Amino acid sequence: MHVIRAQALTKSNTHGPTSSKNRWLFLSNACFFSSPNRTEISARIILSLGLPSPELGTAGAYSQRPSSIMIHFVCLISRQGKVRLTKWYSTYTQKERSKAIRELSGVILSRGPKLCNFVDWKGHKVVYKRYASLYFCMCIDDEDNELEALEVIHHFVEILDRYFGSVCELDLIFNFHKAYYILDELLIAGELQESSKKTVAKLISAQDSLVEVAKEEASSISNIIAQATK
């Protein structure tokens, strides 16, 4: 009985808004494991390759961290080891943060191009992927799905790409706050919240227009006069 009803529900489901699902399937099926050229960020900044010495992190201090979320942190590191973005979903002190990034960039940047994209790190797993000159890294729980994390990264990159129009490292350097807002639309509390690129784009543009309005207000002559005469 129940099963039948469930099937009926599926049918009604298929008429619903499924465009996002279809895209997602497409993404997982074809894009992701095919050659990365198609969606890879164009490399406008070509910089020399500096490989630091390998120093493998060992399990320790962070492993007891209560793990009730999937993604512990996200970070973007350039090929030179410069940090471009960090977002922490678990609690780390500022000291731990800077240490973690230092260790990880040491490990990840030293790995060759044809190796797998996972690194064991302090009882967690760090999944990373290189797009042009940037490494996108994501620290997940040991039991979480590495491929899924790779897909989240890819998803993020595609959204950035769509937003900035062929995104490059410079875009992220100069629009660092925007990168955060986009990430915030994608993830919440360490979980993926939106799997549709279109929805994210819509939400971001809504924010942008609000910002524009606010800016206009702030820079209007009357406002400046008000400020000056305060």
Added chain:
Amino acid sequence: MASSSSPSLMDSLFQRSLDDIIKGLRHQQAGESAFVSKVLEEVRREIKSTDSHTKSTALQKLTYLHSICFVDMSWAAFHAIECISYPNFTHKKVGYLAISQSFQESTPVILLISNQLRKDLKSNVEVEVSLALECLSRIGNLDLCRDLTPEVFTLMASSRIPVRKKAIGVVLRLFGKYPDAVRVCFKRLVESLESSDSPPIVSAVIGVFCELASKDPKAYLPLAPEFYKILVDSRNNWVLIKVLKIFTKLAPLEPRLAKKIVEPICELMSKTGAKSLMFECIRTILTSLAEHESAVKLAAGRINELLIDEDPNLRYLGLHALAIVAPKHIWAVLENKEFVIKSLSDPDPNIKLESLRLVMAMVSESNVVEICRVLVNYATKSEPEFCNVILGSILSTCSNNVYEIIVDFDWYVSLLGEMSRIQHCQKGDEIENQLIDIGLRVQDVRPELVRVGRDLLMDPALLGNPFLHRILSAAAWLCGEYVEFIRNPVELMESLLQPRTSLLPPSVRAVYLESAFKALVFCLHSYLQSATSSDHSALGLSDPGVSSQSYDEYSGAHGENGEESGTTLIQENHITPDSVLRLLNLIDMAVGPLSGSYDVEIQERTRNILGFTELIKPVLSDSLHPQDERHKQQAEASKMVRLLHDTFSDELGPVSMSAQGRVPVPDGLVLYENLADLEAVCGSSLPASSATISFEGSHNVEGATSIFISDQKEESEPSSESTSLLAEHRKRHGLYYLPSEKNTEHHEANNDYPPANELKSGVTVSNDAQDLAKLAEQSFLPKRKSKQVKARPVVVKLDEGDVLPISSKIPQAKDDSLSEAVRDVLLGNEADADTLTQKAAADSVSRKKGKEKLNAKEQEDDLDHMDSQSGTVQNPVKERSKRSSRKQNADEGDHGGDKGKQKRRHRHGKHRTREGVQNPPANVISQTPVPDLLL
């Protein structure tokens, strides 16, 4: 706020923007930190501005430096809070970013944002609500979560999908920090599971449940039907992966559920093209459905596909999946044996490690020899780090559970020797421990151990490698302790005293010296023995076999190779007077200079040796040359040597870790009294007492104190209490000790009685020894595995304390209160939910009262708002009591308007599950909480 240092209008007008900072940073070549500190100085000034634009720009710059350069910004917490209260959206946004990047739970001003968050959560502007939710999800602590639970609850029913979805995401944080929020929000969360009209919501809810279930799966078993429906219906891979994760946790708890989900999962696995989903299916089957043979077979097929893929990620995950399946279905690993071995030389260290783990999982009694051979070959070829990983895993696997898988100990011991010689080997400690451990536990392997040890000691090149020093120390100890198996003790003495031993650290050198002492005693003993017997045979008082007699006894008592080896030993051992002289000279030359060593251990042992040689020399040199008084002198010499020899031949056995605990505390000894007054009495004389302790230990320790592994430690101090321990231990494990009294009796007999008697007593002793060996054999018979072709030597096992007690306690879920709350809610204590809403509201009211910022009216508005949001029938009467409003809230399910049908079905399902849960024993199949949907 405005202080003297606050910036002027000119400052605001010419403030550097974030872009300026970024550009400036990029142009800095070396003095980056100087630039950063200059910017920080500016920011400190600008942030105090009253102008919102100046302030927010300063905050933005600071946030940038904080997240990129890891600059401290905790001092600016209050300014960030000011920024989020600005009406201008740009400024607000900057403030929120700063807060979610920099605030910790312990940030002191964190509670000040509670009101602003509430205001923004109730805002009509969707983006503002999103900002506040995001911020709460990041920084929410107990107080914030408690205060804002009602608002989040309201938003969970918002008609705006993005807001609703974010609110659901925040619930995870609420539950984690404030478990009572479960009673308020859980019902709505479950309802959201069924909102099949909006996929993002389902995706968000499943994400939350996935994390919740990973902590305490049992509580979510009643929701299995809902999850099952999603598993069957959903086409969204994100959702499916999460649902699979949930089932991975649930399936082991309920066999019928496992049966039910096996089929859809297998179908999903074979149909899907997304590797991530496929891998999740594989993992679910392998971890939670491993009893379903056919499903595992299917999964193994998919694993094989992964293994041959070009993508290293998939190969790695394939190996990882094999590692999951290995404990239960080793066949799946064995099928891919060749691939696994091949992966050992993969360029990717992760893949190498994973395949090494698999190789170790495949090890069994029958193949341990060949696998170790392969691995050691790999180790010699690979780089130092991986080489040591390999060696480490060989050592730990082979020694697992008291060398369970080792049958041929001779082979294993020579493997240990071989491993020590590998260039990059850094496993000295572990090898040392195992060598000594095996020496103590396995009698049969001692000749081989001594041979391996001797080879190591002989090689002067090894002394230069500091990683090998520990191994050498073990080898020296073994050769000294079991010196009777050495073919040429003189040669051993030479290698123990070779000049390059000066490279050793003092602790190891002390072991060398002690071993040399033992070897010396042995040499003299056997020399005197042979001298006596040759005299006797010359006098015709004894038959030719007598000289080997004592060795027979010896080896017999040890359960050793028997008569033949005993006789061969003595033939090769034959020590001439010349060699004795040479030995004594060697000791004078090599040991003499050490008597002035700064190291106490070395000095002490040196003195022992030198003292002994001083004593023995005149007696011996007399007995070597003049013919008269020979017997008397010789008797004196042999008495001395025999005394020491007896001391050394008393066998050391393994001691149970808990042995100390079994020693009865003597009457009148107060152990748990405070020793404070003792300290006062002794005062400064503390060093003296510690010195006595160390001297006490030095006699029977045989130089092995420092190298002993921890569980032999008790052995090292045969002071009064540990003699009783030793006695007790001997009583329990008497089989493995030489019958000491008999032994001394025998030697006394040797001394006091003419050789005619010796034969007799010797025979009885050897009979005894044979009996003993037989007895030992019998007692160990049942422990042997019948299928073994070659008999496994006896490995001494203590009934306890050998293996470290593994704490079998499953770590209790920290959030007991959370699980409890969830269980309560699922059990149907919805009534509680209302009191809790009340409680939460009351809490926040009381907090507000304290701050005098909001009045009760506003609080009531809260509740109004909540009710209207949750789609219940509006009560037109404004001044209704809070109580009634809550009642209304509780009844919302019954009065549900447009969603009524759906809700009723849900309630129905709930009712059913409630019945199930009220009969908790999950083992009783008829009463398990899995609802009939699955049956």
